[in-house]
Amino acid sequence: xxxxxxxxxxxxSAVALLAAATPALAQDSExxxxxxxxxxxxxxxxxxxxxxxxxxxxxxxxxxxxxxVIDNQRIQDFALTNTGKLLEQVVGLNxxxxxxxxxMFTARGFDVSNVQIDxxxxxxxxxxxxxxxxTLFYERIEVIRGASGLTTGVGNPSxxxxxxxxxxxxxxxxxxxxxxxxxxxxxxxxxxNVPLDxxxxxxxxxxxxxxxxxxxxxxxxxxxxxxxxxxxxxxxxDLKATAGYTYQHNLSHGAGWSSVIHHYSDxxxxxxxxxxxxxxxxxxxxxxxxxxxxELAWSPGGSDWKVRAIxxxxxxxxxxxxxxxxxxxxxxxxxxxxxxxASQYQADYMRWTGDLTAAGPFTLFGREHELTLGGSWTxxxxxxxxxxxxxxTFPVAVPDFRNFRNVHVPRPTxxxxxxxxxxxxxxxxxxxxxxxxxxADWLKLIVGTSYSHYKVTGVNYSVPTLRDNKEFNPYAGIxxxxxxxxxxxxxxxxxxxxxxxxxxxxxxxxxIRGSNIEAGIKSELLNKRLYLAATLxxxxxxxxxxxxxxxxxxxxxxxxxxxxxxxxxxxxxELAGHLTAAWQISGGxxxxxxxxxxxxxxxxxxxxxxxxLSTNYRFVDLNNLTIGAQLRWQGDTYAAVAALxxxxxxxxxxxxxxxMAGIDIDDTFRASINLANVTDxxxxxxxxAAASDMGNFAPGRNFTVSLSAKx
Numbered sequence: 225x226x227x228x229x230x231x232x233x234x235x236x237s238a239v240a241l242l243a244a245a246t247p248a249l250a251q252d253s254e255x256x257x258x259x260x261x262x263x264x265x266x267x268x269x270x271x272x273x274x275x276x277x278x279x280x281x282x283x284x285x286x287x288x289x290x291x292x293v294i295d296n297q298r299i300q301d302f303a304l305t306n307t308g309k310l311l312e313q314v315v316g317l318n319x320x321x322x323x324x325x326x327x328m329f330t331a332r333g334f335d336v337s338n339v340q341i342d343x344x345x346x347x348x349x350x351x352x353x354x355x356x357x358x359t360l361f362y363e364r365i366e367v368i369r370g371a372s373g374l375t376t377g378v379g380n381p382s383x384x385x386x387x388x389x390x391x392x393x394x395x396x397x398x399x400x401x402x403x404x405x406x407x408x409x410x411x412x413x414x415x416x417n418v419p420l421d422x423x424x425x426x427x428x429x430x431x432x433x434x435x436x437x438x439x440x441x442x443x444x445x446x447x448x449x450x451x452x453x454x455x456x457x458x459x460x461x462d463l464k465a466t467a468g469y470t471y472q473h474n475l476s477h478g479a480g481w482s483s484v485i486h487h488y489s490d491x492x493x494x495x496x497x498x499x500x501x502x503x504x505x506x507x508x509x510x511x512x513x514x515x516x517x518x519e520l521a522w523s524p525g526g527s528d529w530k531v532r533a534i535x536x537x538x539x540x541x542x543x544x545x546x547x548x549x550x551x552x553x554x555x556x557x558x559x560x561x562x563x564x565x566a567s568q569y570q571a572d573y574m575r576w577t578g579d580l581t582a583a584g585p586f587t588l589f590g591r592e593h594e595l596t597l598g599g600s601w602t603x604x605x606x607x608x609x610x611x612x613x614x615x616x617t618f619p620v621a622v623p624d625f626r627n628f629r630n631v632h633v634p635r636p637t638x639x640x641x642x643x644x645x646x647x648x649x650x651x652x653x654x655x656x657x658x659x660x661x662x663x664a665d666w667l668k669l670i671v672g673t674s675y676s677h678y679k680v681t682g683v684n685y686s687v688p689t690l691r692d693n694k695e696f697n698p699y700a701g702i703x704x705x706x707x708x709x710x711x712x713x714x715x716x717x718x719x720x721x722x723x724x725x726x727x728x729x730x731x732x733x734x735x736i737r738g739s740n741i742e743a744g745i746k747s748e749l750l751n752k753r754l755y756l757a758a759t760l761x762x763x764x765x766x767x768x769x770x771x772x773x774x775x776x777x778x779x780x781x782x783x784x785x786x787x788x789x790x791x792x793x794x795x796x797x798e799l800a801g802h803l804t805a806a807w808q809i810s811g812g813x814x815x816x817x818x819x820x821x822x823x824x825x826x827x828x829x830x831x832x833x834x835x836x837l838s839t840n841y842r843f844v845d846l847n848n849l850t851i852g853a854q855l856r857w858q859g860d861t862y863a864a865v866a867a868l869x870x871x872x873x874x875x876x877x878x879x880x881x882x883x884m885a886g887i888d889i890d891d892t893f894r895a896s897i898n899l900a901n902v903t904d905x906x907x908x909x910x911x912x913a914a915a916s917d918m919g920n921f922a923p924g925r926n927f928t929v930s931l932s933a934k935x
Contacts, residue, residue: 285746288701288715290369290759290796299359301852302884303898303928306356312856314367315798315812315836317383320910323480324444325509327353328912331369331383332763333792333818333830338384344536344579350724355474355511358450360413360433362387371717371740380721381740381763392456393417394424398935406926409437425458440923441501443478462526466519479509481546483920488556491871498906498921502549504632510543529584542571547633549622559624566613568639575604597657608646611639648682648689670701678722687730695720714743725769725785733787738764754801763792771915789821811837829911833859847888854882863914873914878907898928
């Protein structure tokens with residue numbers, strides 16, 4: 225939801241580079257400001273900092289790309305405790321749950337790989353989120369759709385997801401929350417802010433949670449523990465230092481390496497129950513994620529210029545024992561046919577990033593303009609080990625899937641010796657410069673470029689993975705205000721995006737190159753209480769990885785891709801704001817068409833039409849009683865099943881409807897209830913593996929009740 229009590233500013237960290245600035249929401253979204261204007265706080269800026277400290281000020285109307293923000297209030301209202309649930313509500317963004325513990329995000333027909341934390345790049349490995357990422361660490365989430373080469377050094381034209389951490393404030397506070405719900409789910413969480421001196425110049429914020437639940441899928445359960453702390457200190461009036469650390473651990477049992485097969489070998493659709501799970505009880509998936517960062521923000525001489533230096537570390541460690549069920553469809557009479565292949569994997573990825581940015585105003589020809597420039601360096605060391613199942617009789621025939629509640633493939637007698645299969649070092653250095661020119665009150669120009677040097681060395685399952693690429697990414701945007709409260713805009717970005725997918729020889733594909741063009745109109749209505757935008761876009765991707773099959777175990781098992789050229793065209797409509805002081809609304813519609821170089825439809829497993837709507841109404845005089853609703857709808861998706869000629873897996877169009885209500889018990893306690901999938905819709909959560917005839921089902925109608933306290 226859009227928040228109304230502070231002016232929107234774009235911060236001066238790496239993401240906030242004029243060209244693709246992502247406005248951020250203020251923490252308090254309960255009431256609009258006195259003037260009713262839509263206004264948002266700056267990126268990664270503590271709320272006690274003056275607005276002038278951010279340097280670059282870009283309103284929603286001044287940002288020449290499509291932007292969506294979801295704030296902490298909406299996260300709490302709808303119990304969006306993991307980022308998968310949260311991102312499902314973002315206009316134009318699709319959440320693809322590949323199996324039980326891997327999630328992919330897509331926008332405008334393409335996979336999202338650009339993820340940031342406080343504007344610093346934290347890319348998804350293989351474009352996948354491994355395990356669930358908790359939302360408690362974050363104040364809000366910002367999503368900018370379209371290419372973002374200027375802000376990230378690469379140019380994936382889908383979207384950039386930016387998670388904004390909760391930071392210390394000057395006021396002492398304590399938040400406690402407890403949840404319980406369907407599938408034996410329960411959760412406790414805490415968020416405390418402690419000023420360490422009288423003026424609040426030094427403050428510490430700590431958060432933590434325990435979350436555990438079973439699932440609508442039998443045999444599956446998940447436990448998540450997390451904790452984190454951030455310390456900030458105003459060393460001098462011009463210099464602020466911040467440092468923080470977060471830790472999260474996920475453990476799933478009954479975890480799937482694949483998902484559910486949907487056709488018999490004769491091409492007939494299998495009539496599954498939604499709780500079906502092909503994974504055996506012994507399968508598990510552990511994911512540990514830890515992050516640390518240090519930051520200095522300096523305003524020389526108290527000027528409007530700001531220099532920001534950030535060093536960050538991210539480590540991801542995984543351990544899994546899994547069974548892949550595939551390589552065949554079951555016989556309609558016997559239920560037997562797929563093959564099981566078991567293996568154990570461990571992985572350890574360490575990523576270091578350094579970023580230095582300077583931004584601020586300058587005067588030219590009697591008018592004030594803005595400039596930002598900077599550079600960054602990243603290195604990631606990745607290793608992956610595997611242990612093949614013993615005895616060597618694996619793979620084995622999988623029992624009748626209709627009896628999986630009672631009969632599963634047994635755990636292998638043992639797993640073989642640990643073998644280092646992947647050992648890679650990935651480096652990227654980049655520099656960037658951009659300026660926002662202000663030739664007239666009604667005309668703004670944004671131009672800039674980034675230079676990126678990307679290099680990979682190492683070995684991937686005995687195959688060298690050398691890649692060495694250098695690329696410039698220009699950006700240009702224009703904004704025109706023909707009348708009050710209306711802005712016309714257009715922007716262009718070239719795209720360059722390295723990819724980790726491999727061909728049949730296990731050689732990495734070349735980076736994707738292309739371009740992104742979009743144009744649209746933005747307006748502020750109802751005395752600037754309501755924001756409305758409409759966008760047209762065209763994206764070209766050359767060399768995009770397309771899945772064509774997989775190797776056959778037990779010698780080796782990996783997915784095989786080929787490069788293809790793809791073009792996506794479409795439009796988006798979005799609105800956000802207050803219809804009245806108590807009534808909030810947000811949402812939008814996306815429609816697109818994806819074609820290959822011959823003009824034929826492709827990537828049809830991606831949703832080509834989607835609608836997202838959310839609203840809530842607050843009765844201030846009734847103890848802040850709030851009622852709200854969310855709607856997600858998407859059009860049909862389908863793909864040809866590679867192993868069954870003439871057969872396709874199709875997911876018909878569907879809608880999911882959620883409800884919530886919350887009320888203040890007194891000045892401290894608040895109680896809420898959420899009802900998800902009210903109509904008990906039955907649907908597949910992802911069609912990303914439709915070519916392999918696979919996809920799990922979503923949970924049915926379920927509820928969550930919560931009680932929170934603020935001190």
